[in-house]
Amino acid sequence: MSVISLVSYEDALASYDPVMGLEVHVELGTKTKMFCGCSTELGAEPNSQTCPTCLGLPGSLPVVNAVGVESAIKIGLALNCEIAEWCRFARKNYFYPDMPKNFQTSQYDEPIAFNGYLDVQLEDGSTFRVEIERAHMEEDTGKSSHVGGATGRIHGATHSLLDYNRAGIPLIEIVTKPIEGAGERAPEVAKAYVAELRELIRALGVSEARMDKGQMRCDVNLSLRPNGTSTFGTRSETKNVNSLRSVERAARFEIQRHATVLTDGGTIVQETRHFHEDNGTTTAGRIKDNAEDYRYFPEPDLVPIAPARTWVEELRAELPELPRVRRARLQAEWALSDKDMQSVLNAGAVELLEQTIAAGAPADQARKWWLGELARRANETGTELAEQPITPAQVARVCALVAEGKLNDKLARQVIEGVLAGEGEPDAVVEQRGLAVVSDDSALGAAVDQAIADNPDIAAKIRDGKVQAIGALVGAVMKTTRGQADAARVKDLLLAKLS
Amino acid sequence: MTDLIRYTAAETATAIASGTVSAVEVAQAHLDRIDAVDKKVNAFLHVDTEGALAAARAVDAKRAKGEELGPLAGVPLALKDVFTTEGIPTTCGSKILEGWIPPYDATLTARLKDAGVVILGKTNMDEFAMGSSTENSAFGPTGNPWDLSRIPGGSGGGSAAALAAYEAPLAIGTDTGGSIRQPGAVTGTVGVKPTYGSVSRYGLVAFSSSLDQGGPCARTVLDAALLHEAIAGHDPLDSTSIDAPVPAVVAAAKMRDIRGMRIGIVKEFAGEGYQAGVMQRFHESVELLRELGAEVVEVSCPSFTLALPAYYLIAPSEASSNLARFDAMRYGLRVGDDGTRSAEDVTALTREAGFGDEVKRRIILGTYALSSGYYDAYYGSAQKVRTLISRDFDAAFAGVDVLISPTTPTTAFPIGERADDPMAMYLADLCTIPSNLAGNAAMSLPCGLAPEDNLPVGLQIIAPAMADDRLYRVGGAVEAALNDKWGHPLLEEAPAL
């Protein structure tokens, strides 16, 4: 299907109502794997973090990682879920070379956490409640690389190479109930949900949840139904959508694609699809010759998990301040209006601001730099704000230099530019570029005299009491000092000479 | 020194500890015996001559230094080829694992080594422990030393035959539906299925995880007890391992006093399909128990009639999943990888070529029982039967200390007789399966020869979970009384090889 033939997003929404289901896999940041004592450290040599258990060698057995269970309970509690009194692991049976036992140890009808919700904030400041079906524990697969085909893709490869270092790393799979009623905002809800979940996971300290490192992966299930009807349509399952932006784009594309198919009188097939970052489209996965039948049954090598209520309550009491609560607190502390706070949120700058303020910057200054100069640059380069090569501490130092009168805004911008260009710490940039504000009266005196001499008319007006005309003279002084003068001091000096 | 091979494990250990004989001499005597008879018996798939002698030398060196030796130090043992052994091939009797050398020891293997036990080699078995005759081994059948044309039982026929052929005084088996007890019964040796969870399964290549249990095989009850204590105990690498003290089975084996014990005969283990001579020896055993001062009563366990069907759903279901890992990707056989075939096809071709018929049958049966639409009727119902069987046991044990039955309905049948009749084969485990489903402890010990064929008959004793000591108390007393009556151990009546 070519992109051109798609019905427009607006037309799609005019006829259909999207229903979404989001499945997010989070790799936990435990020291060891879910069922064995192998390290989970990233970047190790291939197959150097494997043992009989995570290689699925004959005879090996799993033992549950207590911190894996604890993390699952924390996530469940933070998502307002009920925590099972008693639950089990199950085997999900299917063959795939990246899965050493050819079954995944997962949970089936008895997840550790179920029936919760997560309130997410949309860009207009409104709140949307996403209902959580379940959060369950499972294990990751190994990593395959494909050799001999184009660009390392599986298609056309002559063979594949497998590294099982990742096999067995704990995963928590979080599944929403069908998300209905979001209408045209469905893609935005999807993105906001994943963003909120990511913040929550980080706040809990159970994972870094870096999507770019595969620590958090999202499957977007989507179906459409004609407006005003209530039966779900057939859904597509777009797998492994690995950035916030992609989540939004994938949902949006699928809405248009479904609408196109349905409008043409076609039918949607339930299938796995893959999202392509480069052009924002999805394509169908391989059609399987026999319908999947995972033959789940209780994992006989593990015994049930029955989290003691005292343990669950202890974990509940230890939950850190959750992102929503924290955001409300910060807004009050920073004395930001709802609108200003929302702009901070939309820019994904809460953490950056918090750290900049913690490093000594006033809230309004921190916000000004991050949402102004730096956000503009992020936008221009198509990068995330947090990825800019400047730290909150460096921004705070720039703010301090301004407050001390050593820089003015124009110079501060140049300092930031220098830091971003890799010229070092702000003080070093100031030094190397010779950017210090000139407030030394003797150095300014000549420039002030020159300005008065060059503009006799304006000088006369000021002498006559029209003080508001002074801006032009200040500007002239700034021009001759190439912006490095302290404007306030220049004004004082001019007034002294002309009074 | 041919006598050395006729020593019990207890006698061997004592002789080594006292310096009467060296561990190396004992090991060599057994290696020589294997050399002499195993071509006929085919009990061993792999003999580790170097490893055995090195282990024996280590025991002798320890003794020379005056260090204390464990109760089984220097005693040779035949290990069922279903436990992993680092650096030593482990095949589970399957072509799919031919040539695989595990990079790790099973917990049981490690415990045996720590105890100074001398592992002679790995014994033959039905492929992946699926069978009751050892005919399903990819490496040829094992003969029953009583009559080499007959089966030695299974799946652990190699271990039982090694004992009966005096190739080793101790052996290890695994019992999923009777694979220790039934071979013990038909070879005139002692086999114990300990309480589920008392012997670690880490390194035991899984057939049916919720049923599999490793255990001791020996020629005497005391030897089995010594081995039981060496291998049992909590293992943090096995989540289903019981974290509690092992019952004092050696002390129980030495008691030889069962006065006042209450013993129940399971009514359901009799009738059609039970060989007359087997029932005759069983009834004589009941009389003997009464003579020894036990009170014998009849009990009924009505759900036991559903045990076999439940077992043949649960075990294949778990097996279908456990055996999925044999896919030609990481270890073992790989067939058909000619550069054009997909991994998927190579897996299917390898499994087709590498698994035998019985394994394939059970994989398909298990896949069927777990598949959507059938799960509740089959797997789900079988799990309910399991509950009913446990309840029957609980009710019975409320009134008696142990239960008894014949171990197996018939004596050893000829090799080939039931090979293509799975249902007939499955009947061999009729009396042993309920204990696997309930997870309790059971023993088989010789109680005589069936008059019609002069082949050994086994008496099964069943005790509640974690009361394994009762098996040894009753077994030790019965064995002593029978040996007194016969004037010698039963095995001495076996024809010379």
Place this chain on the structure above:
Amino acid sequence: MPGITREEVAHLARLSRLELQAEELDHFAEQLDVIIGAVARVSEVAGQDVPPTSHPLPLTNVMRADEVRPSLTPEQALSGAPASEEQRFRVPQILGED
């Protein structure tokens, strides 16, 4: 309980990755039909209000501390591999999801 057909056996063989030969299919279908006929008796209890037992032990909450244990060396891990390359398991082309 219905018996099992040759087609069902073929489907089950595919699910369990067994490349059964035609004669094997016939033979297994026959034998499995008999076995399933015999074991189907368990469904007598299907309607009974009995909890299932998936495990003979009443254990719960067996967990280990999150402490690193030594792994195998890559050489040990790969020691049984039918083929390897670049310290990875080399496998035939995967009919994948791409």
